[in-house]
Amino acid sequence: MDPEITIIEAAWPEEADRLLAVRHRVFVKEQRVPEEIEVDEHDETAFHLLAVNGQNEPLGTARWMSDGDGVRVGRVAVLKAWRRHGIGSLLMKEVIRSASEAGHRRLHLHAQTSSIPFYEALGFQLTNSPEFEEAGIPHREMEFLL
Numbered sequence: 001m002d003p004e005i006t007i008i009e010a011a012w013p014e015e016a017d018r019l020l021a022v023r024h025r026v027f028v029k030e031q032r033v034p035e036e037i038e039v040d041e042h043d044e045t046a047f048h049l050l051a052v053n054g055q056n057e058p059l060g061t062a063r064w065m066s067d068g069d070g071v072r073v074g075r076v077a078v079l080k081a082w083r084r085h086g087i088g089s090l091l092m093k094e095v096i097r098s099a100s101e102a103g104h105r106r107l108h109l110h111a112q113t114s115s116i117p118f119y120e121a122l123g124f125q126l127t128n129s130p131e132f133e134e135a136g137i138p139h140r141e142m143e144f145l146l
């Protein structure tokens, strides 16, 4: 792990450009998620996290917001060239810590099926909900109980 990588709280809209630079490359360019649904109404109010390197360049993102079911986590992304270096895990640990600090007891998310091992390694578990498609990508619901 690069010792200079840090996770920062990224306020919207001040940090929107850096958050969207990562999300656009990962979700729109790499995964072909339609650009018009990548940014949504939740961005204004969500709690955003940004992973940056020693040069303060953005490498990864995550966001969470409370909903009727605890905390909904999403937009978890790390630039392709930086994957498998622990950055996604650092982001998710900060998601869990910040949601817990805000008093929440349950986190849930829609995991792309290819990302299930990543979330399981962090302590998330699959719920009983069946697989479904979102933006043409198969997903399962997962949860983390604090």
Ligand SMILES: CC(C)(COP(=O)(O)OP(=O)(O)OC[C@H]1O[C@@H](n2cnc3c(N)ncnc32)[C@H](O)[C@@H]1OP(=O)(O)O)[C@@H](O)C(=O)NCCC(=O)NCCS
Residues within 6 Å of the ligand: 026, 076, 077, 078, 079, 082, 083, 084, 085, 086, 087, 088, 089, 090, 110, 111, 112, 114, 115, 117, 118, 119, 121
């Ligand atoms: C999912 C994602 C955020 C993981 O980020 P990352 O920085 O590569 O994750 P980490 O390096 O912290 O991985 C931690 C552990 O998760 C597991 N893991 C991560 N990616 C995995 C993969 N593609 N397949 C299987 N296990 C994986 C491994 O156990 C890994 O530990 P290891 O590298 O020591 O084996 C990243 O792959 C990504 O941005 N993917 C594209 C966007 C996406 O699919 N986001 C999830 C939407 S639900």
